[in-house]
Amino acid sequence: MEYIHHYDSPLGGITMASDGCALTGLWFDGQKYFGNGLGKDVRKENLPVFDQTVQWLDIYFSGRAPGFTPPLNMKTTPFRKEVWEILLTIPFGRTMTYGEIADRIARQNGLSRMSAQAVGGAVGHNVISLIIPCHRIVGTNGSLTGYAGGIDKKAKLLALEQVDMSSLFVPGALNVSG
DSSP: OEEEEEEEETTEEEEEEESSSSEEEEEETTOTTTTTTOOSOEEEOOOHHHHHHHHHHHHHHTTSOOSOOOOBOOOSOHHHHHHHHHHTTSOTTOOEEHHHHHHHHHHHTTOSOOOHHHHHHHHHTOSBTTTSOGGGEEOTTSBOOOOTTOHHHHHHHHHHTTOOOTTOBOTTSOBTTO
16 A cells, blocks of 8 residues: 655645655656656555655755655665665755766776766656755756756755756756846
8 A cells, every 4th residue: 555645835736655654755746757656556644754754845945954854765776776875965955966976876886987877867767856856966067957847846946955056057048047
């Protein structure tokens, strides 16, 4: 049995999912890959993990680092889990590039290199958005690319975290800060 709960954020509705003990999903309503990994047997329920997640989201959307992480169950491949665990280390208000994550994974696994594109695929399939902060990943050149919730939300989330947006941009668009 899987459970879902809804949250109204300043950037739109959010649906969260749980196995009953830990958070297994968190998506902006309607985002790419929405509900990815959810089975057919889903029930709306208020659970302690949802209460913790709502508290986390309330703190986050007030513009502060929550200081804790609700229990997570990352139901995914070993490679994606390795990428997502690196995402969890990126501090509030900071960014990292796909290439930096690829370099870290290569070092951790004794490889000479790792594909940044493979990392991008793993980041893009993150099913626990915001808490596993895939919005903090930018292109090597500062481009805001690859956010399943939409580039506009990514820019707003980074602005909420007071990331210096002066060097970040959307390819083919005006500078995000301007």
